[in-house]
Amino acid sequence: MSKKLSLAQKINVMRASVMGANDGILSVAGIVIGVAGATSNSFAIFISGIAGMIAGTISMAMGEYVSVSTQKDAQEMAIINTKLNLNSNYASQMAFVRQKYVNTGIDPELADRATHEMMTADPLTTVVREKYGFVPTAFTSPYAAAVASFISFPIGSILPLAAITLLPQTIRVQATIIAVMIALALTGYSAAALGKANRSKAMLRNVISGLLTMVVTYAIGTLFKQ
Template sequence: MKEKNNLIQRNNIVRASIMGANDGIISIAGIVIGVSGATPHIGTILLAGFAGTLAGTVSMAMGEYVSVSSQRDAQEKIVQEQKIALANDYQKEFDFVYEKYSSVGISKELAHTATDEMMKKDALATTVRERHGFTIGQELSAKAAAIASMVSFPTGALLPMLAISLIPKSWSGMVTFFAVLIALGFTGYAAAYLNGADKKHATFRNIVAGILTMVVTYLVGLIFKQGGL
């Protein structure tokens, strides 16, 4: 059980890290590409990117913390409600588990035996798992997810910041654009791999989102430049 819980926690941290890096790449790429459309001044571009990185880092970390904390609070409430349900009507909870097992094709005798053994061993854990689909003691760590996001977002943001600043001006926009798309392909694939989703679809979707983000922000930057704003 401990090893399974550790695996779940690691997956949670990896998920938060991948999503943080992905958001850092696409968000800051949108900012620096957009600002470069309005001005060629590298100092202004990097300042905007740095400000976006700071804001995004705090936002991602707090978002992960609040999201995971809310999930844990909801699970804790369910556990307390289930304790009351068992105290008030144990037989009803027993029957629910038994009927659930019977409904999937298990013989009545085997379903009754399995339900009886599990309820005697840990009635609360059994009914929480069968009614609500999660296992007590495997709650995710809000702090770990927040820290993972706080580190991964600025790490992802480094790619567009470095590309736009180190590459010669005549090529910086184009190099940044394609470097970001390659990176988004990796993060999209990694996220799909972790979640068991369609890898090709997820990768393609992530790349398209990056293209749209950078094209739209660049066009907005050009509009500001032409309008003299």
């Protein structure tokens, strides 16, 4: 039977999905807007967008896999070191946990009791959580993050690609920019909600970065206008 994902693991997978979609929107929008600045050839614009979608999907998935794998390797090494320290000098690890609680303002006597109870119940989890800031059983799967990005990047890419391809030539650049800005506002809000950050600031930051990207690529494209 497969092991169920914890809440933290699910949030990390959702984060990879949101960021994958966000990058898909922004990357392909930048490409197709830039090419549209250089040519009015719809086929050329479409092919450039498809190429960007395929390259970005693979790159994003591999990037997530490597990034999460590196993080997981570091966490596994921290667990190994903690086990060795617990075996060789249990008292120092217990003292570290107690002192950390005291430093946060907990009464020393209460810190003693809390440390004793938690170290008795699960010393490895207690020390790893307090020293390194993660729970040993809450690894994020590199494969899950990679698959999430692999799926979400092309989904995000579809919006700018469809807008620039299907809309009338006279308005397709302006309409694509507007559609992309709305989509980036949504992904910015979603990312902020997952991270419990300021929604308005995240949305504004996302929209501005997307607008700058499209303006710059369009301006560069016009330099090579046919």
